[in-house]
């Protein structure tokens with residue numbers, strides 16, 4: 001453009017001066033006066049001389065890079081500011097880095113006629129450059145360049161990335177850096193020269209390359225070279241800022257997620273605490289109710305005895321003292337159970353696990369509970385697939401658990417019912433122990449509740465003795481031994497309580 005402007009200026013000058021000289025020449029020829037003739041020839045000489053010196057000066061100006069750089073410095077500064085603002089604006093709009101780089105490449109393409117820009121990015125996982133942006137370069141060429149190796153002699157970009165310096169290849173056809181399919185494809189795409197600059201961050205780490213492809217074999221002018229390097233700096237700014245932005249966004253999202261999780265867990269903890277508090281109040285109120293019932297019975301019958309000072313009827317006397325005794329026993333059982341449960345809940349109860357042979361425990365408990373079962377004509381049997389099954393448990397606590405479950409199976413069973421005890425090896429080195437009965441069963445909506453203290457089924461509450469604490473203690477003890485308990489039941493058909501305990505790895509000495 002500069003060159004064209006100068007040319008136009010010279011053409012105008014030339015016509016003016018040629019006309020001027022011709023005029024002086026005609027005047028000199030037509031007039032006879034020697035003085036005027038000499039003056040006209042002098043004027044013509046001045047015109048020719050001035051025109052000659054303008055030509056020389058102008059020619060010098062085309063080749064003088066200093067004056068050209070001087071002229072383009074202002075323009076370059078304008079472009080630099082425009083580019084920088086554009087990058088910042090696009091970053092502000094949170095545009096994807098690809099479209100920012102594409103706009104950048106487009107902006108540079110607008111500044112120099114007949115050039116094409118490409119931005120390659122470093123793949124941190126391997127020593128290669130991958131496609132970043134090249135809005136106007138043929139797709140085939142970019143596909144081939146994608147994954148270009150960073151090495152001392154690999155085209156303009158691979159070499160610029162390796163050396164971390166601007167590489168100017170003014171003739172792709174003849175350059176020793178270019179060869180093979182890259183050279184072929186570049187020439188086929190119409191590229192004759194390629195100037196590439198590394199994109200470096202503030203610490204000097206390589207982020208990618210910015211390349212200008214030209215359709216003529218030529219070197220860049222100073223202004224073009226400085227524009228290329230400025231473009232590399234913009235690209236670095238865009239890539240680095242985007243990285244920081246992305247890291248910040250990820251951190252922010254992470255933080256939000258963490259706050260969400262924390263809030264949720266706090267909410268769960270609060271709900272748990274509220275439930276525990278409510279359970280505690282319910283426990284206290286049911287406990288006082290349970291304690292008051294037998295105590296009232298004791299006080300009531302004692303008052304009766306006191307009122308009827310002389311009870312002639314021995315039968316009535318015996319009946320009333322029996323009531324008092326039963327209520328006293330119930331009270332004692334209740335208090336013992338409450339103490340037991342509160343000890344477990346406060347973490348005071350410790351377990352001492354050992355290898356326990358189930359067959360021995362089953363035999364012992366069966367003979368202990370058979371008399372009670374016989375009273376209701378209930379058969380009590382046990383079955384072991386493998387007589388040498390050992391569990392890893394606290395012997396005394398395991399017995400307490402089994403006695404409670406089998407007692408319940410007898411207590412809540414029908415007359416002439418059945419109670420079966422079974423044990424077998426289960427998944428993941430565990431042993432399953434089943435206690436099943438043919439009793440009244442437990443409705444679905446009550447199955448988890450009966451493990452809470454003082455919960456008794458309406459069907460069993462009035463008819464059968466009990467405190468409603470046994471299953472709560474049972475579950476706690478099993479959990480202390482590293483196991484769990486679950487229940488299957490069918491109303492009117494019976495229930496099966498299954499305990500899972502760790503299998504013993506060592507046999508007793």
Ligand code: ADP
Nearest residue numbers: 408409412450456457460466467468469470471
């Ligand atoms: P308790 O037997 O002293 O009432 P538990 O905690 O052992 O207390 O049992 C709680 C309640 O669960 C019992 O009152 C009874 O209603 C019900 N229950 C327990 N075992 C059985 C069973 N095998 N069959 C039917 N109901 C049962």
